[in-house]
Amino acid sequence: MERRPLLQTILVYAAAVILAVVIIVPFAWLAIMSISSAADLSSRPLNWLPQTFDFSRYGKLLTVASNSAGQAFLASLRNSLVVAGMATIVALIVAVPSAWAVSRHKQVGWSIYLAIATYMLPAVALSVPLYKGLAALGLLNNVFGLAAVYLTILAPFTAWLLKSGFDAVPREIESAAMIDGARLDQILRRLTLPLAAPAVATAALFALLLAWDEFFYALLFTSDQRAKTLTVAIADLAGGRIADYGLIATAGVLAALPPVIIGIVMQRALVAGLTQGGVKG
């Protein structure tokens, strides 16, 4: 490291502090709101730090009592988990073989561009027919119906990510095994898939995060606790006539925890996926 002039060093640290504050303060404020008393949150001048810590809202949202805020919240949490989980699993089942095929056979390379283009389609372009279709099948306000709709986003997206994953597995390994007399299904199961496992895991994470984040279809296609997801439940809270802003913040903290923890723990894989998958075809 070459020596920097003092002024430049000061500027670098000043900028780093500003950036850190900009990133951290909104998160900190969300957490603080969730444990401040309603009185502290509605005082003028505002009490930036709570006079007393109030963790009761976490208890309220995480315990089941009939017709309580907790019941609605936990139901939406369960729905989010079920829908995101199902959609991710099916998306991978669909995308893994397809992405492998695209990676190995140049003549079907166009289909990955088709997948990218369909992933980018605005949801509004599909929403009315999907609504009518779900209604006809009796799948409105149903976790299976919503998971099926999420496939429209997750299947093309995971195929796109996985294609680069398979590109990184040398095809020579497959040819060598082929010469040794292994069947194609053996090669894929014993050789290619284990080698591509990190890419598959990354794709699964992105799919889960995408489904966890989804709002538009969930807003349209779900209406009560049987299928409403967390994003819709939080939007309901934010738009409703709740006097206690701390409760809204608490729901936000709880909904943000899983993806934020995944983000911290899986940092490397996610950043690699974000920077690579976005740049490569």
Next chain:
Amino acid sequence: MLLPLLAVIVLIIGWPLASTIGLSLSDARLVGTAGDFVGLTNFANTLGNPSFGAAFLNTAVFAFASVAIEIVVGVLAALLLDQEFYGRTVLRALMILPWALPTIVNATLWRLIYNPEYGALNALLNQTGLIPDYRSWLGEPSSAMAAIIAADVWKNFPLVALIALAALQTVPKDIKAASIVDGAGVFARFRFVVWPYLAGPLMVALVLRTIEAFKVFDIIWVMTRGGPADTTRTLSILVYQEAFSFQRAGSGASMALIVTLIITVLAALYIATIRRGVARA
């Protein structure tokens, strides 16, 4: 092997898209009969509808402003994170957090921050003496869009920064060192040494973010629902209201297809960009 992906694309993406096209040529309602064929009437009405023009303009303002600020701030943050200083690794790790925060939680958080009676922004500006009275940041036409853009920038500039940082790290160290020895100034070094490595990935980020921004729905729905006085009503919000609130499926479909056409042009631009990248590599 390709069959599952193509089946998904045709069944739950191709079919709805085709039937949206069919709907756009009819006067169908959301619920009930298929409606009558009306030719291109819906498109003519949509293009002549001042609400559609206004929504297009709002969308363009949101997309242009948020993406431009995200790119500039993101590149500046990346240039900072490319320097050596204590705590760099931690700061870099923090950058994933806003990205991981669910969009709905981000929107809810900022809605609370902008709250006209108890919000933290009002408290901060008031207690530091910058504003004498609390303001309704999201309730006034003059500030609502800017407030939403700021919330969107906060969540998305770290992604641009991570992509730009990955690109900066591909600049060969010896070229950087040589340019310093040769006495190139800061701007000359950025323009002629760093920029050639940054331009490609940044273009990809720019197009991807523009596509996302043009589809914007979630953050606006939670923060303002398109108000006040429709000043934040974007195309996706307008289509939602037309097709689902007013149940005019045919007219809504025509609007959705015009949005789709705009997105398709952007997606084609994206695919052309990454294909050029693949060809060069």
